Amino acid sequence: MKKLHKWNLSYSQAREVQRSLADKVQFTPLARSPRLVAGIDCAFSRDGQRILAAVVVLTLPELELVETTRAVRKVTFPYIPGLLSFREAPVCIAAVEKLTSWPDVFIIDGQGIAHPRRLGLAAHLGLFFDNPTIGCAKSRLTGDFEGPPSEKGAHTFLKAQSETIGAVVRTRSGVKPVFVSVGNKCVLDDAIRIVLACALKYRLPEPTRLAHQAVGKLKLET
DSSP, rough: OOOOOSSSSOOHHHHHHHHHHHOOOOOOOSSSSOEEEEEEEEOOOTTTTEEEEEEEEEEETTTOOEEEEEEEEEEEOOOOTTOOHHHHHHHHHHHHHTTTSSSSEESSSSSSSSSSTOOOOHHHHHHHHHHHHEEESSSSOOOOOOOOSSSSSSSSEEETTTTHHHEEOOOTSSSOEEEEEEEESSHHHHHHHHHHOOOSSSSSOHHHEEEEHHHHHHHHHO
């Protein structure tokens, strides 16, 4: 786990950190098929004062549960569009630090480089983890696209002018697509392939779907 910067930053400092770190994202094809995949999701406590995170590790391709970790932190950064990773990343890191098995790849409910400054939560965390990381978001943050065909496995590309920043992927036939982008240490083809391999029955890939359930249970407990 790398320590890239402090978290007590002004808004302008946070934006500069994003611009600086975006240049460090590595687009390198995966050398081998991953055997362990982790999903990460966040939520806020019912009083809005704390942020919660859950990490679920599964085997690939079986998608059998290996372990689940959770963490809770006080909210220290306000809601500012484009700077959500400064609000959510610290608690995600805390949950990941509790893992006893290290995943080959992380899928994060959020954006990778499909971000105005090319550093969404998945890319930001990918640099901290120094690990292959994929962003799989339920909605678009930036960029333009045409909807993919309706059958499962179809995809189109998410573009920012002439730059491809992600893919719009149909994980279930006739169901809204998800927005997939590179976080770190993989390429878009890897990201699409792994998300589809993890999406057996539902719109969301199983690691982030289970992480969403785990963080929902944690919310009820806090």
